[in-house]
Amino acid sequence: MISETMCRLGKHRSVIREIFEYSKQRAAEIGAGNVFDFSIGNPNVPAPDSVKAAVRELLDTQDDVYLHGYTSAQGDSETRRAIAEDLNRRFGTAFHENNLYMTCGAAASLKICITALCVPGDEFLTFTPFFPEYRVFVETAGAVLREVATEPDSFQIDFGRLEAAVSENTKAVIVNSPNNPSGVVFRKESVRRLAELLSVKEEEYGHPIYLIADEPYRELVYDSSLEVPYLTKYYRDTLVCYSYSKSLSLPGERVGYILVPDEISDAGDIYAAVCGAGRALGYVCAPSLFQHVIAKCAGQVSDLSVYKKNRDLLYRALTDYGYDCVYPDGAFYLFVKAMEEDAGAFCEKAKKHELLLVPGDDFGTPGYVRIAYCVTTDQITRSLPAFRALAEEYGKL
Amino acid sequence: MISETMCRLGKHRSVIREIFEYSKQRAAEIGAGNVFDFSIGNPNVPAPDSVKAAVRELLDTQDDVYLHGYTSAQGDSETRRAIAEDLNRRFGTAFHENNLYMTCGAAASLKICITALCVPGDEFLTFTPFFPEYRVFVETAGAVLREVATEPDSFQIDFGRLEAAVSENTKAVIVNSPNNPSGVVFRKESVRRLAELLSVKEEEYGHPIYLIADEPYRELVYDSSLEVPYLTKYYRDTLVCYSYSKSLSLPGERVGYILVPDEISDAGDIYAAVCGAGRALGYVCAPSLFQHVIAKCAGQVSDLSVYKKNRDLLYRALTDYGYDCVYPDGAFYLFVKAMEEDAGAFCEKAKKHELLLVPGDDFGTPGYVRIAYCVTTDQITRSLPAFRALAEEYGKL
Structure with missing residues (x-):
């Protein structure tokens, strides 16, 4: 009776939005500081003065x-x-x-x-x-x-x-x-x-x-x-x-x-x-x-040094822990190979460590996960043990 | 090759937008104070403090x-x-x-x-x-x-x-x-x-x-x-x-x-x-x-007294001059019968008096014109002689 396409698009939100909503709910349960949300590309650097x-x-x-x-x-x-x-x-x-x-x-x-x-x-x-x-x-x-x-x-x-x-x-x-x-x-x-x-x-x-x-x-x-x-x-x-x-x-x-x-x-x-x-x-x-x-x-840019710092920190740590990741030139994402074939299952395991990652399937690249590092450097530092534990679970360390 | 519908919608702008653009051009030619633009529903009352x-x-x-x-x-x-x-x-x-x-x-x-x-x-x-x-x-x-x-x-x-x-x-x-x-x-x-x-x-x-x-x-x-x-x-x-x-x-x-x-x-x-x-x-x-x-x-409203004043002033003057107009309860428009069958032609004659009105044809009501009175009361006062002269041209006075 109404548009099925629109209804479906509304019910099956984008995976990213879905995780974003889960994150807000989880933060309410265990405190925002204990959830490592890497799901959404919401810049964490303020607008320029x-x-x-x-x-x-x-x-x-x-x-x-x-x-x-x-x-x-x-x-x-x-x-x-x-x-x-x-x-x-x-x-x-x-x-x-x-x-x-x-x-x-x-x-x-x-x-x-x-x-x-x-x-x-x-x-x-x-x-x-x-x-x-x-x-x-x-x-x-x-x-x-x-x-x-x-x-x-x-x-x-x-x-x-x-x-x-x-x-x-x-x-x-x-x-x-x-x-x-x-x-x-x-x-x-x-x-x-x-x-x-x-x-x-x-x-x-x-x-x-x-x-x-x-x-x-x-x-x-x-x-x-x-x-x-x-x-x-x-x-x-x-x-x-x-x-x-x-x-x-x-x-x-x-x-x-x-x-x-x-x-x-x-x-x-x-x-x-x-x-x-x-x-x-x-x-x-x-x-x-x-x-x-x-x-x-026009032409001005927010302070990007935080993103660069985050990228370097996260890229180095993850490759150390055995994650396989293309070197990211820009944007504020790392695209990392999941440690099992099914990226969705991998993200579920990551979730148990309070790491919220986005499976790459909807991006046309199954077997990968996206990590948005437009977060505080502090969040990244605090999340590293969780990334490490996840890699250990897969026998990488 | 590209979408004809979109191309047509872009080329034939809404009549209102068309007049709005003409108005800006005309104001540049003869000074904004000499153009009586009643075309667009852009509120002239500032937002509440x-x-x-x-x-x-x-x-x-x-x-x-x-x-x-x-x-x-x-x-x-x-x-x-x-x-x-x-x-x-x-x-x-x-x-x-x-x-x-x-x-x-x-x-x-x-x-x-x-x-x-x-x-x-x-x-x-x-x-x-x-x-x-x-x-x-x-x-x-x-x-x-x-x-x-x-x-x-x-x-x-x-x-x-x-x-x-x-x-x-x-x-x-x-x-x-x-x-x-x-x-x-x-x-x-x-x-x-x-x-x-x-x-x-x-x-x-x-x-x-x-x-x-x-x-x-x-x-x-x-x-x-x-x-x-x-x-x-x-x-x-x-x-x-x-x-x-x-x-x-x-x-x-x-x-x-x-x-x-x-x-x-x-x-x-x-x-x-x-x-x-x-x-x-x-x-x-x-x-x-x-x-x-x-x-x-939420729930606050701009100062509407200017609109009320404008409505009363314009409605009274225009009906005095012989215009035929439904009493407007609200919004900030008067919908007035054109003084000839073709509202477009009527608007062209009004334009010669620097009155910019919108023909009612696109509103599904040929033979009418829309006057947006969300303008300064001063503009209305100064435009009255033009409205009067237009009515005279049609032998109404």
């Missing part, structure tokens, strides 16, 4: 009606101009405000992009491991998500598999680098080959194949020598989906954008379709106060 | 990570509890936090509700005049919107037409009272008859017919003796969609809710489907800072 200062300054100096009023559907002009300038400064690009459409965060950016592009029969490709909500966004838009397995252990692109997966039905390829859940960054060489392959396929099929760069973790890389290629510079038909959730530690405020470069195929229609999809999905505008904050703080 | 105080208090006392962090998908518990308590206090109901799902405003509330309920073949009914985005939300969810004409002049429900329109395909009836664009409030007697009719039809067809109460204007009524019936008390299968855009003058901040009462048919499934639809549409949570503000300010 400049964000708080910007909010106060706006409250002090701006008219309420302006501050909390509707912006244009595509977003406040000044905000979009500030973002374009920041991108141009950092990447040597030439974007302008009309390349940008402000959104309520990365999920909205992706859903709007997919809805704008999608016609029945379309396929969207993505590389494993991938953020499980991609499947929800693509399938409820009436398209098909195809998973393309990456190189084992490195999680870099397997071009043989990619070539086999691309077809005339391919509308877009979704790339998430730095990656959730593996932390892996696609190298420049990989990106070049990806661009080449897609260009050849565009020619072969006679229609654009878009690259959707899902980039909430762009700034979260910890080795200063590592460059995260800016995809619009490598491949013409690239759309960028961005969110300030991680870079400015504002996940609850729901603010991000879609970038539609001028040079993309059918740029005018794509931008219009993005506006249309935002409208059809019920997004009137991105939250206004935080749009105005972004106008002042 | 308590809202600003709440934001400051939260910034001063709360941990950033909590303040700007994700809430549960259904919304912060404390916020939902505060809303339930406020509703119970005002309407003698018995709601609790788990009846509420926080959203990014009224458009999101409606889109999520419609998506949650909708299966192919479904019809949604609404009464003319109606907010034109209903059509967008319903049609892009794969259902059909049927307009039910109301009584001429009063815009109250025409029960003969309603009965003829309800069929076994009717999934829901959308009611918007106080109404955008007419300002009309459905009277208690009408609501009782509506509830009776739908109950009979539910029985006849053997399935629920939901009432969706779209209530962003609930608090905006200007005659203290007028009661706006709370629909859950009259009809069991009622869902309420609410937004703080108008009552707290926070339209840009995108915060509202969906209320799913316990007693509604399939309440558990409906609430799950609401959660599922929110997830599928890319809504992760409603903006967190303003959720926390609502926890402190």
Whole structure:
């Protein structure tokens, strides 16, 4: 009688949300300090001081009606101009405000992009491991998500598999680098080959194949020598989906954008379709106060040193204890091989040690678990004996 | 190649947004003070002082990570509890936090509700005049919107037409009272008859017919003796969609809710489907800072005296000048008969007097224009000669 799909999506919450809720309940039972929740990518580093200062300054100096009023559907002009300038400064690009459409965060950016592009029969490709909500966004838009397995252990692109997966039905390829859940960054060489392959396929099929760069973790890389290629510079038909959730530690405020470069195929229609999809999905505008904050703080980043410290501490300890883990370049996740075939069963055993980990099955990579280390360093230090005990249980130590 | 529907929705912006953009352009040309923009329902009354105080208090006392962090998908518990308590206090109901799902405003509330309920073949009914985005939300969810004409002049429900329109395909009836664009409030007697009719039809067809109460204007009524019936008390299968855009003058901040009462048919499934639809549409949570503000300010209302003053001033002047207008009980719109058959042509003539009005065609009521009086009283006073001159042009004075 009502939508079964929506009912099912509501009842079977994402595994991550499910564990997040369990964690709150468990914390109430045994005290928050005794639960080692590594389930959710909720930044634990505060927003930069400049964000708080910007909010106060706006409250002090701006008219309420302006501050909390509707912006244009595509977003406040000044905000979009500030973002374009920041991108141009950092990447040597030439974007302008009309390349940008402000959104309520990365999920909205992706859903709007997919809805704008999608016609029945379309396929969207993505590389494993991938953020499980991609499947929800693509399938409820009436398209098909195809998973393309990456190189084992490195999680870099397997071009043989990619070539086999691309077809005339391919509308877009979704790339998430730095990656959730593996932390892996696609190298420049990989990106070049990806661009080449897609260009050849565009020619072969006679229609654009878009690259959707899902980039909430762009700034979260910890080795200063590592460059995260800016995809619009490598491949013409690239759309960028961005969110300030991680870079400015504002996940609850729901603010991000879609970038539609001028040079993309059918740029005018794509931008219009993005506006249309935002409208059809019920997004009137991105939250206004935080749009105005972004106008002042675009390009700034929270203090990432905690994440780097956490990564190093956890990666070293876990590899010491016998865990097998790809080296995470960025984001704030470790993606670790479960110590038995069934990652779900492994997570259940971890739970007995009050370690809350997320099985990799929904990320398209069974046999792995995700550990979100955007927690206090203290939590990590205190959790190490539990990780050690878990490894011992599996005879690793 | 890309979605034609989305492209069309993006290119043909809502008439209201179109005029809003023209207004900004015209203001740049001749000065904002010389354009009488009555096109958009952007409250001009500031948020109550308590809202600003709440934001400051939260910034001063709360941990950033909590303040700007994700809430549960259904919304912060404390916020939902505060809303339930406020509703119970005002309407003698018995709601609790788990009846509420926080959203990014009224458009999101409606889109999520419609998506949650909708299966192919479904019809949604609404009464003319109606907010034109209903059509967008319903049609892009794969259902059909049927307009039910109301009584001429009063815009109250025409029960003969309603009965003829309800069929076994009717999934829901959308009611918007106080109404955008007419300002009309459905009277208690009408609501009782509506509830009776739908109950009979539910029985006849053997399935629920939901009432969706779209209530962003609930608090905006200007005659203290007028009661706006709370629909859950009259009809069991009622869902309420609410937004703080108008009552707290926070339209840009995108915060509202969906209320799913316990007693509604399939309440558990409906609430799950609401959660599922929110997830599928890319809504992760409603903006967190303003959720926390609502926890402190639920039930408060901006100073409405300006709207009342504006309504009285404009209604009296326009009826004096020979305009024909239904008496607006609430919201902040006058719905006025165009002085020629074609409301679009009438609006073009008004534009020559720098009066920006919205033709009623998209509201399902050709021959009318909407005047949003959520502007300064000064703008109204200064615009009166233009309204007078327009009436004179039509030989009314």
